[in-house]
Amino acid sequence: MKQRLVVVGAGMASGRVLEHLTEAAPDAFDITLFNAEPRGNYNRIMLSPVLAGDQTYEEIVTHDDAWYAERGITCRFGEKVVSIDREAKVVLGEHGAVPYDKLILGTGSNPFIIPLPGHDLDGVIAYRDLEDTEAMMKMGAGNKVVVIGGGLLGLEAAAGMAARGVDVTVVHIMGHLMERQLDEAAGYLLKKSLESKGITIKLQANSKEIRGEDGQVKALVLDDGTELPCDLLVMAVGIRPNTALASEMGLAVGKGIHVDDQLGTSDKDVFAVGECVEHDGALFGLVAPLYDQAKVLAQTLLGQEAAFVQKSLSTKLKVTGCDLFSAGDFADGAGREDIVFRDPSRGVYKRLVIEGETLVGAVLYGDTADGNWFFQLIKDGTSIEEMRDTLIFGPAYQGGDTSDPLSAVAALPPDAEICGCNGICKSTITDAIANGATDLGAIRATTKASASCGTCTGLVEQVLQVTLGDDFQLPTAQPICGCCDLTHEDVRRLIKSQELKSQDAVWQELGWKTRNGCHVCRPAINFYLLADWPIEYQDDPQSRFVNERRHANIQKDGTFSVVPRMWGGVTTPSELRAIADAAEKYDVPTVKVTGGQRIDLLGVKGEDLPAIWSDLNKAGMVSGYAYSKGLRTVKTCVGTDHCRFGTQDSTGLGIKLEKVLHGAWTPHKLKLAVSGCPRNCAEATCKDIGIVCVDSGYQISIGGAAGMDVKETELLVSVPTEEEAIETVIAVTQLYRENGKYLDRIYKWLAKVGMDWVKERIVDDADNRRALVERFELSQSIYRHDPWAEHAETKAADYAPLADLTLEAAE
Template sequence: MIGNGMAGIRCLDALLERAPGRFDVTVFSAEERTNYDRIQLSGVLLGEKGWDDVVLNDDAWYAERGITLHLGAKVARIDRERRVVVSENGIEAPYDKVLYATGSRAFVLPVPGRDLDGVYVFRTYEDCDAMIERAKTATRAAVIGGGLLGLEAARGLAAHGLEVTVVHLVSTLMERQLDAAGGEYLRRAIEQQGVHVALGKKTEEILADEDGRVRGLRFADGSTLDAEIVVMAAGIVPNAELAKSAGIECRRGVIVDDFLRTSDPDVYAVGECVEHRGLCYGLVAPLYEMGRVAAAHLAGETTAAYEGSVVSTKLKVSGVDVFSAGDPFGDGACEILRAEDSSAGVYKKVLFRDGKAVGAVLVGDATLSGSLDALVKGGTAVEGPRAAILFPELASAGGASASPDAAVAALPESATICACNGVAKGAVLCAIREQGLTTRKEVAACTNASRSCGGCGPQVESLLRLVHGDSVTAKPTKKTLCDCTSLSREEVIAAIHEQHLTSVRETMSVLGWAGDGCATCRPAINYYLTVAWPGENEDDPRSRFVNERVHANIQRDGTYSVVPRMYGGVTTPDELMRIAQVAKRFHVPTVKVTGGQRIDLLGVKKEDLPAVWKALDMPSGFAYAKGVRTVKTCVGSTWCRFGTRDSMGFGIRVERTFENLWTPAKVKMAVNACPRNCAESLVKDVGLIAGETEWEIYVGGNGGIKVRTAELLAKVESDDEAMDLIAAFLQHYREDATYGERTAHWVERVGIEAIRKAVVDDLENRAALVDRMEEALEARVEPWRERVTKLESGDEEMEREFAPLRLKLKVVA
């Protein structure tokens, strides 16, 4: 076998199972390593996986099967007359049959500067090592290519603190799998993670500095982009040259028939080097399908022909769920069913032609991928209300959409469940039945299904229910933290406490996470660690969205807003003068008074943020965070003739006490000095209203999309007791709510009586909650001051974070 990659070894393994002892096998590998999982290279680049995490077949695997393995032995020629394969280092091996599995290589743009120091491709383990080493001294990176590999490379480099820009030739990311709208949803999600996206940019030159190293890119429109690292991820090229030099028919790839034979019947080919019926495939599932057919034919079995693959893609792209099946674009004859939730970043689309589903796209939520895959591949007419396809709860018996379990049950056993590892439905069912598997984790360990990106987890769980029936479905339904794990939020938090886990990476490793985590689980784990071990946890910037990482709100044009804290909405002439001076000095285009009684500076460049913070000399308003934001106040008894208490003074005390506190979602508070409620306490997460002699404390209000009136928690007379109840309520919310859950939803879900019992009535529990809150408050830092101090001390990580992204436009007359 020529090549030692995933497709070739999978084919070889199937052959040895079918015909043990029939062949003496020799494997030539151009790489110095045994077979490994290239799908996991994104985790290697992130710095979260090492060799032991990605190796698929170690030295012992080859030895146990009697395979002669030559590592670092690139084949120079196939001598068809002598029937020998000859490597560049002089090794010869005679053959009866050749399995040609050389894979592909990255397409390198034929532009000046492509050979400069600092230009990389993203194909091998060594490529990852090289980029990680270079990232230690670089500040900016450009990734050429907006497909899956390019986006994963961008995510990995951003995790090392680099300012990363994805440069893509066309106007849509992943344009082969996604329509324009789906690509736009993906772009927004990628940019939320702090990665810049430059669409419609044609790279004409890679620029060099005086030392011959990369310094940036020049585009066809005359603009330039600064970068010390450039990654080529603009496609792949089949490695067909060796076959062509041996006289084997090739076009773009090595031409094969339906049994994977080349023009030489003694030479078979599988994988990304192959061209079958005019198509070359780059996804794992089709390559594994080729391997099964080739193995059966080599073993002398009568086997069905390989007729090509109906490709569907279900992936996590930089942590974002993406699914595409069939034709995602359609034509004028197509009818379209589409659903969008822009606030949640979710896009769903199904295309119909002649009453049949012919294509589907999902971005941000791929839970319907199994049923949509079945619809598209099934090719049968859709009956009943089509809306039920995207909203299964609308379906009735015999309607258009079956349950996810029924959709998976309808798939043939040859259907691929796990595209990452090429695991078919039949293989999963066989393992569940024969091995007695009852959990997704057990299935992953036995079959590899859901082991990589975790996206097929729901389908695996459907198969478990189909096999075990009532013995599984009778169990209480458990909502997992996300598709990357079979554990619930409660189980993850319990493990964090019981095993004293203090970092995201440690938590995912110990708890057997599938893949590298996603935009759902990583921020949640980071938050749960913060609550469990205040001051001891390792905060992971890579597990925060860009707003919390940079401590400013990113705007639609890539600039940021800066909102300094004004305690209780009270300010001074000196503060106002500083704000005005900063706005003029940094040419801030918009200065706006916010609804939270603060001032927002809109349009600040990222590289200017530290200087703006220093010049303001005011604390962060936390306006970007899942945390305590504002305490709105009325003027109270200090000025108002109706006020019965000092609402400004108490509001300032509350805000100074709880500022910069991380919570499951944003928290807004208000203090009113009388029932006229000028500061709107009844639509705040925590609101106080003064009576003649007491404070009324209300919780769980919301003035947003779904307005909810806050509910009365308690009435107390003293300021100190009110502070204790606020602390106990916030700590109970911090510990009990789901990450991302506002108090309005939490109070409605848990019930005010249960919360009142835990916070007000149970004095011992209240005291314990207050004690834990005090521990959390002691661990806080003022984020703007901390970052300014680190920059002034020469902290390299901070310097990389706030290094300017230079995009210059050269106007040619």
């Protein structure tokens, strides 16, 4: 007869317990799972990539509805547990009682909210779950956010919002960032990197109070009187075990729920796992020990002997594109010495702390490839005396082949930890390879290595390469989504080669598993068809993201942002009057100048969108497409018309380019700039396409970035005339349209195809360049339009906010 197992909390730790139980003994338990959140297990570690727009929520779901159904698990999601009767062995939920034979508490932790005056205002949130992430995702250009806490979560929150154009300030009470993982020097490098991405960092800053207006947060005040305005305040200052339910049950509780080596509580039929537990005085916030606990608890429930043992931990983190690694104790102390390596040009810093003949601590920034090897030396207490002089250079310099970049991985012992999240050592991976797991997907499926935070993915691939030798194959690209097995590149190639000219043709001919695609693939397929077959294919508005469907950016309160286009950043008194009149007439709460040299009307009601655009259209203004995967802005300086340093008419060229490219759909947003001289006031060298005017003509560069990644453009070509500059920019845009992966900015596309490939088709082949221009002009003749001119007669009610209108994660 099955035992009745009730689990409270559908987090990562309890989810791993259920994995082990249902794999080892699928018929042993009748399982009921409670979760206060209205969903099951998802990978909280990956909320940061969701916030940054690199992944969707669906991609980080660990256990979907089908997974629970296949295992016969009864799910009580969105239902809080009211109380637990230990004598009757009954869990009382909000919608009824469930008896149990065994009970697991996986109640996790609660984010710590500093009890400042005003901490209960609307707009003051933690960074803990999907709802918090969605609140941050609603922030955009024009919003100000303050993040309290300079630890990992706080910095990830700040970086994700900064990538969305948010004005972000991080307030940290300590003297350097991530002081628990990094020393002062590495913390300085991290601060410098974050500031280069537009994030303001305030160190040794103590928060005093939170000010609001009408119940909504408006500013954070520091104890020195500094006031930091904000539309959202995020507290990321730590967590505390959630022990409330355990305390009410009368279980032994200290800082967390007391558990023994088998994860048992003071009640023999009640167990606890995850961030809510306290074991031998220790609390746990990293995922690696939680997964160890889960394995032990599953074995315990199945009657097997097992014991949870606390282990030394390393921390390998990826904060906003900066690789960090720390392990051991790197504090200063008597009898200790440091070995430090700095390479400012590459942004690399390494510090090793030695005590006697052993390595006791390591901090790596910028280059963490040798982190696991250093960690193994720390764990084993290995004598480093004979390699002291070369220790900082890693295992490749300890008598091995220094010309082989894989020698460091080959030198790792079998028990070297590769995946810290799941506690997977090198031998586990090599054993899996010997048993037929010969690619990354198979390794993940059989060992779970690199299946959590993903920072060890490169190392796992290196183990594969070292072990398989000539049989190793480079990893294949990921499919476009779960609807098919084809990559973006495959789909683009097949659409062209098989002349597929409708979505239905794609679903049928390319073996789609779902009838009409999904929210991930439909926007991509719609763009590919539109770019490849502009005459035959008709754009499908329902296959666009919500902002593109509504022709405006939705804001966090359900209102919209209206951005009229200002050609090259130039406006007129009559246009300014029209904007001012519209702002007053429709009671627009915020009028802001954007970084793209335009004016943004923020807070427009959905039902007012047709009317306000009708007024702006009458004044000669058209949509700025600030919401589109297409041309956003062409930023300019004043050039020869007014500037004594100007070499060419940068403003005139910018206006011409913007009018030519206006309304063009592209794989991702497209930003241009034209600077009138090498002083580069228009910041042309960090745009998707930038032009710097010089005495001899125009230098055209591509592939810049100024978001999560900061990258300078690469020179494509220098041309003598304005006409050639325009032709070249159009050709680059069309080449990107025809070959770019959907949601790849130009710099990512350029990294894949290479500058030489682009030059061959645009600079070296004049006929091909002109053909690209002709295809672009054909597409523009069909699709370029002002959406609001077409909707002038639309009823206002059609644009009222919809009950289910939310931003898709991919936005």
